[in-house]
Amino acid sequence: MAVPANHLDHLDRLARGDARADRLFRWSVAAAGFFVLAGLLGAALTMAWGGREAFATFGLDFLTSDHWDPGNLVFGGLAPIVGTLITAGIALLIAVPISFGIAVFLTEVAPPWLRNPIGTAIELLAGIPSIIYGMWGLFVLVPFLAEHVYPTLSRTVSQWPIIGPWFDGPPIGIGMLTAGIVLSIMIIPFIASVMREVFMTVPNRLKESAYALGSTTFEVVWSIVLPYTRSAVIGGIFLGLGRALGETMAVTFVLGNANRLANLLEPSSSIAATIANEFGEAFADLHRSSLLALGFVLFMVTFVVLSIAKLMLMSLHRREGN
Amino acid sequence: MNATLLRTTLVLGTAGLLAACGPRPAEAPQDAAAPPPPTAGVDVTGAGASFVFPLLSQWAGEYAQATGNRVNYQSIGSGGGIAQAKAGTIHFGSTDAPLTPEVLEGARLGQFPSVIGGVVPVVNIAGIEPNQLRLTGPLLADIYLGRITRWNDPAIVAINPGLALPETTIKAVYRSDGSGTTFNFVHYLGQVSPAWAETVGPAATSVRWPTGVGGRGNEGVAAYTEQLTGSIGYVELSYALQNDLTTVSLQNAAGNWVTPSIASFQAAAASADWANAEDFHLLITNAPGADAWPIAATNFILVSKAPSDPVRARAALDFFRWGYAHGDARAEELGYVPLPEDVVALVKAYWEANFTF
Numbered sequence: 059m060a061v062p063a064n065h066l067d068h069l070d071r072l073a074r075g076d077a078r079a080d081r082l083f084r085w086s087v088a089a090a091g092f093f094v095l096a097g098l099l100g101a102a103l104t105m106a107w108g109g110r111e112a113f114a115t116f117g118l119d120f121l122t123s124d125h126w127d128p129g130n131l132v133f134g135g136l137a138p139i140v141g142t143l144i145t146a147g148i149a150l151l152i153a154v155p156i157s158f159g160i161a162v163f164l165t166e167v168a169p170p171w172l173r174n175p176i177g178t179a180i181e182l183l184a185g186i187p188s189i190i191y192g193m194w195g196l197f198v199l200v201p202f203l204a205e206h207v208y209p210t211l212s213r214t215v216s217q218w219p220i221i222g223p224w225f226d227g228p229p230i231g232i233g234m235l236t237a238g239i240v241l242s243i244m245i246i247p248f249i250a251s252v253m254r255e256v257f258m259t260v261p262n263r264l265k266e267s268a269y270a271l272g273s274t275t276f277e278v279v280w281s282i283v284l285p286y287t288r289s290a291v292i293g294g295i296f297l298g299l300g301r302a303l304g305e306t307m308a309v310t311f312v313l314g315n316a317n318r319l320a321n322l323l324e325p326s327s328s329i330a331a332t333i334a335n336e337f338g339e340a341f342a343d344l345h346r347s348s349l350l351a352l353g354f355v356l357f358m359v360t361f362v363v364l365s366i367a368k369l370m371l372m373s374l375h376r377r378e379g380n
Numbered sequence: 381m382n383a384t385l386l387r388t389t390l391v392l393g394t395a396g397l398l399a400a401c402g403p404r405p406a407e408a409p410q411d412a413a414a415p416p417p418p419t420a421g422v423d424v425t426g427a428g429a430s431f432v433f434p435l436l437s438q439w440a441g442e443y444a445q446a447t448g449n450r451v452n453y454q455s456i457g458s459g460g461g462i463a464q465a466k467a468g469t470i471h472f473g474s475t476d477a478p479l480t481p482e483v484l485e486g487a488r489l490g491q492f493p494s495v496i497g498g499v500v501p502v503v504n505i506a507g508i509e510p511n512q513l514r515l516t517g518p519l520l521a522d523i524y525l526g527r528i529t530r531w532n533d534p535a536i537v538a539i540n541p542g543l544a545l546p547e548t549t550i551k552a553v554y555r556s557d558g559s560g561t562t563f564n565f566v567h568y569l570g571q572v573s574p575a576w577a578e579t580v581g582p583a584a585t586s587v588r589w590p591t592g593v594g595g596r597g598n599e600g601v602a603a604y605t606e607q608l609t610g611s612i613g614y615v616e617l618s619y620a621l622q623n624d625l626t627t628v629s630l631q632n633a634a635g636n637w638v639t640p641s642i643a644s645f646q647a648a649a650a651s652a653d654w655a656n657a658e659d660f661h662l663l664i665t666n667a668p669g670a671d672a673w674p675i676a677a678t679n680f681i682l683v684s685k686a687p688s689d690p691v692r693a694r695a696a697l698d699f700f701r702w703g704y705a706h707g708d709a710r711a712e713e714l715g716y717v718p719l720p721e722d723v724v725a726l727v728k729a730y731w732e733a734n735f736t737f
Contacts, residue, residue, distance in 0.1 A: 339558025
């Protein structure tokens with residue numbers, strides 16, 4: 059039976075219309091994808107272009123000197139760069155074990171009725187604005203640490219070999235260690251919730267087999283859960299690190315904003331805090347340019363950190379033969 | 381920008397047409413001494429120093445009620461105020477550090493003081509009440525240079541007989557954000573201490589501090605000072621007065637001990653040599669008056685001498701004319717110090733001479 063020609067035409071038109079709509083859809087989602095790339099490139103190039111005067115004037119000194127002097131227009135960004143790396147490093151040292159504990163507790167140990175409330179609490183913690191963390195840090199944590207913790211640290215730990223000099227400062231409570239602690243509390247929710255999600259994806263039969271062979275909970279977590287989820291766990295940690303590197307407001311409150319190289323108990327500065335502090339009143343072109351150059355450095359630091367994470371993941375994948 | 385230009389052209393064009401059509405009045409040139417007629421129903425935009433924001437927004441509210449003119453002031457910082465005033469995007473700018481006559485000439489801007497403020501050191505030492513502790517400018521400089529590190533330093537004890545000063549380490553607190561407060565404070569330190577001038581250099585809105593911790597804004601400095609026992613910080617007068625902070629007494633250029641108050645700040649402004657300061661380019665730190673507070677400062681307003689919109693520029697001047705006449709009570713209530721009468725007279729004479737639009 060022959061199909062009427064006009065009916066064929068109709069089908070044809072429908073098919074063409076579908077193809078057109080599909081192309082439009084592809085283009086719009088592709089545009090959305092490229093928007094990210096364009097935004098990223100645009101931001102990096104704008105900051106590099108804005109900072110070209112600083113790079114041209116100070117050259118490598120901009121990265122290796124800690125002499126930051128807006129009054130005499132001499133800018134070396136080493137202190138904020140080091141401050142950013144150290145505070146983020148302290149934050150990771152504290153946040154990773156605690157987040158790991160939270161995630162294991164919630165997926166392996168806690169009774170089922172407790173898992174949801176704690177899980178929700180962690181997500182709420184992630185939603186608290188950073189200025190609240192900053193104020194809590196300054197008004198609650200700083201006096202506590204200055205009275206009860208830092209005097210002991212600066213008296214005893216400062217005598218220890220190797221790490222001693224890092225704790226040899228006046229126990230004023232404002233400084234890099236405090237900033238690291240506040241940052242760690244801010245990034246724990248991010249790392250913990252990623253870890254919890256991926257720990258839940260481990261197939262039950264794997265864990266059950268291990269338990270059946272007589273493994274303890276620790277052995278199951280260490281030998282089954284962690285290897286199975288390794289790459290996602292590292293991804294979660296670097297997500298937290300990225301946030302710690304760029305955090306501004308909370309750090310400004312407790313870091314002390316002193317553009318000097320410092321040990322852990324002394325006030326120092328971070329890139330984001332320096333920019334936030336000085337950009338509004340940067341009269342001189344060179345000052346403004348130096349702040350933009352610092353922004354570019356922060357961008358590059360974050361980029362390098364994330365690249366290292368990707369490389370680590372790739373080498374893990376190769377070793378696992380995936 | 382284009383819209384503003386268009387509006388200006390329309391306003392000017394209409395005015396010109398009306399003038400042409402109307403019956404030509406007898407050739408009566410406007411009396412140069414008489415103020416131009418007050419404008420009505422005009423929106424004026426200003427931007428700049430955050431220091432005057434609380435006062436200008438209060439004044440603007442009352443001014444709108446009194447005259448129907450609206451003034452919109454954006455607190456974007458002195459640097460932004462200068463840049464916007466130079467670019468001509470606002471009708472008046474505001475800065476805590478005055479521009480030099482050369483810069484003003486290059487940008488076709490006029491400059492005049494608005495209100496007096498200044499800097500007050502505040503301390504947190506156990507058992508010390510407000511204004512009990514006496515300090516001199518060189519001592520302040522030595523503290524912020526890290527050369528005097530304990531409160532019972534002989535130099536401090538010598539000028540504070542009878543005051544029990546503890547052995548506590550001195551923790552210096554400064555403003556971490558660029559600010560006019562810092563500019564005036566370090567300008568004063570540089571004037572009274574050669575060591576400061578040599579180590580830190582010229583005054584700027586943020587400098588390289590040899591020691592101490594930085595708090596963001598007046599509230600940040602106050603919070604750090606409150607948290608750290610044995611600390612010293614510096615805040616704006618209005619902030620210190622409104623929050624009952626532990627202020628100190630200072631020795632002024634005349635050798636007298638003065639406490640921070642509206643009277644001592646006004647004395648500083650009155651004793652300054654405004655009459656000989658071109659474009660009011662004058663910092664009144666270390667003022668010579670017998671009762672003058674040594675770290676007083678004025679905020680400055682920038683208005684274009686050749687504005688693209690003369691109607692609004694005139695309206696901006698009218699706003700300050702109104703503020704000088706009716707705003708003193710409100711200013712004092714907010715912790716600002718009104719300009720002395722003779723300085724206001726100088727400002728008005730400056731307007732007549734320079735703003736001929």
